[in-house]
Amino acid sequence: MFGMGPMELILIAVILLLIFGGSRIPAIGKGLGGVVREFRKIRNNITGTKPKTKNDKTEEQDKSPSIEAELSKKLLENVPGVKKVMDIKDKVKKVEDVINKV
Structure with missing residues (x-):
């Protein structure tokens, strides 16, 4: 994942825990999830397509811009x-x- 190993991810998690505390981490994660969801909605509205599933053909992706x-x-x-x-x-x-x- 982005060239980071498990030790780097653990270090980042520990730093986040120290900075924000255990009680605020779930709220931050929920907020980030909401942001990602809104970006996906905006992208889907602009492109006018529905989200792709795993079973969709890759040929359709190659044909579409x-x-x-x-x-x-x-x-x-x-x-x-x-x-x-x-x-x-x-x-x-x-x-x-x-x-x-x-």
Whole structure:
């Protein structure tokens, strides 16, 4: 898990226990779980898909665009300033290409 062994995880758990105390650890875990759940709901609402199960085919995942691509598409559609910035970025890239060719 993230390149950490059992000793590192135990050390982190002990430090958390010392900092927050035993009574606050479950509340913190509950809060973090709620945050993760809300992020998943938001992601599912943006992509318009239901959560995948273990039995879903991987071919469907290969055919569908990535979450990042869909999020950036939705962002470009819904936030007016982002589209202008992306247009300016494309123009700057074209100018850089012209300058580099000369």
